[in-house]
Amino acid sequence: MLPKPLRFLHPYLHFTGLLLMIAGLPFSMLLMSLSQFFVGGNWILEGNFGEKWQRFKSNKSAIALCSIFLMLLPPLLWSNDLNEALKLMRLNLPFLIFPFVLGSIKPLQPSWYKLLIRLFVLSVFLAVITCASIGLPRWMNGELTDIRNISLFISHIRFSLLIAFAILLILWMLIKKPFKFLPYEKLFHSIMGLTLLSFLFILQSLNGIIILFVVGGIWLLIEIRKRFSLPATLAIYSLPVIVLGMSIFFAGKAWQNYFTPNEIYSKPLPKFTALNNPYEHSFGMIENGHYVDAFLCKDEVRSAWGSRSKLSVDSTDGKGHPVFTTLVRYLNSKGLTKDQQGVLALSEKDVRYIENGTANVNYTGLLGIRMRFYQLLYELDFQKRGGTNASGHSLMMKLEFWKNGLVLIKKHPVVGFGTGDVPSAFRDQYKETASWLTPQWWMTSHNQFIYIAVATGIPGLILFLYLFFYPAIRSKAFKYLPFTLFFSIAFLSMFTEDMLTTQAGVSFVAFFYAFFLFVRPLENDSASEKSGSSSEFAS
Numbered sequence: 001m002l003p004k005p006l007r008f009l010h011p012y013l014h015f016t017g018l019l020l021m022i023a024g025l026p027f028s029m030l031l032m033s034l035s036q037f038f039v040g041g042n043w044i045l046e047g048n049f050g051e052k053w054q055r056f057k058s059n060k061s062a063i064a065l066c067s068i069f070l071m072l073l074p075p076l077l078w079s080n081d082l083n084e085a086l087k088l089m090r091l092n093l094p095f096l097i098f099p100f101v102l103g104s105i106k107p108l109q110p111s112w113y114k115l116l117i118r119l120f121v122l123s124v125f126l127a128v129i130t131c132a133s134i135g136l137p138r139w140m141n142g143e144l145t146d147i148r149n150i151s152l153f154i155s156h157i158r159f160s161l162l163i164a165f166a167i168l169l170i171l172w173m174l175i176k177k178p179f180k181f182l183p184y185e186k187l188f189h190s191i192m193g194l195t196l197l198s199f200l201f202i203l204q205s206l207n208g209i210i211i212l213f214v215v216g217g218i219w220l221l222i223e224i225r226k227r228f229s230l231p232a233t234l235a236i237y238s239l240p241v242i243v244l245g246m247s248i249f250f251a252g253k254a255w256q257n258y259f260t261p262n263e264i265y266s267k268p269l270p271k272f273t274a275l276n277n278p279y280e281h282s283f284g285m286i287e288n289g290h291y292v293d294a295f296l297c298k299d300e301v302r303s304a305w306g307s308r309s310k311l312s313v314d315s316t317d318g319k320g321h322p323v324f325t326t327l328v329r330y331l332n333s334k335g336l337t338k339d340q341q342g343v344l345a346l347s348e349k350d351v352r353y354i355e356n357g358t359a360n361v362n363y364t365g366l367l368g369i370r371m372r373f374y375q376l377l378y379e380l381d382f383q384k385r386g387g388t389n390a391s392g393h394s395l396m397m398k399l400e401f402w403k404n405g406l407v408l409i410k411k412h413p414v415v416g417f418g419t420g421d422v423p424s425a426f427r428d429q430y431k432e433t434a435s436w437l438t439p440q441w442w443m444t445s446h447n448q449f450i451y452i453a454v455a456t457g458i459p460g461l462i463l464f465l466y467l468f469f470y471p472a473i474r475s476k477a478f479k480y481l482p483f484t485l486f487f488s489i490a491f492l493s494m495f496t497e498d499m500l501t502t503q504a505g506v507s508f509v510a511f512f513y514a515f516f517l518f519v520r521p522l523e524n525d526s527a528s529e530k531s532g533s534s535s536e537f538a539s
Contacts, residue, residue, distance in 0.1 A: 160208025
């Protein structure tokens with residue numbers, strides 16, 4: 001316990017601990033860890049353990065959130081890989097620390113709480129500016145193998161969720177006006193929101209984009225109905241329908257152009273290159289309207305590439321794919337012949353893209369949605385042509401992850417494989433079924449619910465869902481809009497990601513869950529449970 005003259009520092013130390021997490025989520029794993037030590041350490045130094053324990057015992061929402069961590073303990077008994085089990089337990093410590101500490105002390109002052117929300121938005125904005133300033137020039141110069149690598153500090157998937165949440169918080173602040181903004185502050189927040197939205201598209205994280213538009217779209221439609229007459233509402237509702245229709249139309253046109261052979265193939269094709277070497281013309285795989293294996297002279301491609309790059313044409317590129325295959329696809333995407341003339345027509349930037357594993361010119365630039373769309377077309381065509389090894393293609397890999405995860409659940413439906421044996425169970429399953437995934441892609445489920453069921457069995461999954469929903473329902477937290485937005489993002493993200501197996505994912509979910517339930521100032525301090533009442537969570 002601090003000396004009496006210094007005890008006034010405890011609220012400031014507590015605020016600093018929360019601030020470390022707010023700043024650390026988009027920037028630093030170290031700050032995320034320090035936040036837990038800071039908050040926990042200050043809790044210990046402050047003393048008053050009896051009062052805190054009584055407050056915690058009466059807070060059933062906090063107990064339920066802590067139980068998400070505790071439910072991982074029993075499966076330790078039948079885990080063979082204790083190192084992996086202890087790693088997972090360590091990663092999920094935020095579910096023990098934040099609900100216990102924040103649920104056992106008084107909420108923050110209103111001004112401090114509001115400041116933390118605004119600082120979170122600012123922190124995400126500064127992280128985006130940093131990534132854009134450093135990462136985008138490297139991508140545009142062809143130095144990065146994947147545009148998603150411009151997320152410099154944490155996984156692009158977790159980063160996209162933070163960006164989506166920050167955008168929704170900005171909309172909440174501008175529409176609901178919980179804070180008193182000066183005109184220039186409204187302008188600044190509007191600029192921040194547009195910047196974050198633009199970067200989210202550049203980052204081409206479909207998870208973040210889809211979740212943002214699903215959650216934000218539903219909320220905005222509800223707000224529109226509240227604010228406008230029925231005819232005006234219907235008119236406004238028609239706009240997204242029109243946009244969706246136009247998107248489908250242009251996607252259909254792009255699909256048609258992608259798979260429709262260029263008019264040059266309706267005419268007799270040349271048999272020889274400019275150097276009088278014979279062409280190969282094969283009409284199997286098509287990209288961007290051009291047959292990949294047409295206008296191909298392998299010998300010229302090989303010799304010409306040697307004059308353009310130090311990377312051997314028979315080696316692998318930055319993504320682990322054969323350089324020759326990547327080179328031929330890239331030439332094809334630009335409408336160039338696959339011969340010496342085509343290779344020499346490549347720019348230095350094109351060469352760097354190929355070396356890094358970019359196989360299509362449409363995968364470059366800053367139009368992230370276009371890139372992801374063309375990648376999806378390639379994956380679908382790959383599957384249609386009977387391709388069996390789609391390693392590196394996210395959609396088909398996730399389907400393979402999910403399929404094998406469901407098989408594992410059927411093998412041990414009651415108790416699962418244990419807290420630490422999920423990775424090894426998946427590896428053994430891939431070996432057993434001779435999965436087309438290459439060993440470097442032998443990952444776990446990329447679905448939090450499948451992961452938990454594999455680890456703890458179906459009863460464990462049911463328990464997890466109960467513990468995850470119970471605090472929000474008991475606290476009537478869904479009446480508070482920022483919590484509803486956060487909860488929707490966290491829950492939806494679990495369908496396509498193992499959110500609770502990474503530090504950034506666990507920290508985001510556990511911290512904000514506890515933050516909105518227990519840190520938010522109460523309107524009625526005499527409430528029996530400090531997680532709030534219906535009036536306290538009114539938006």
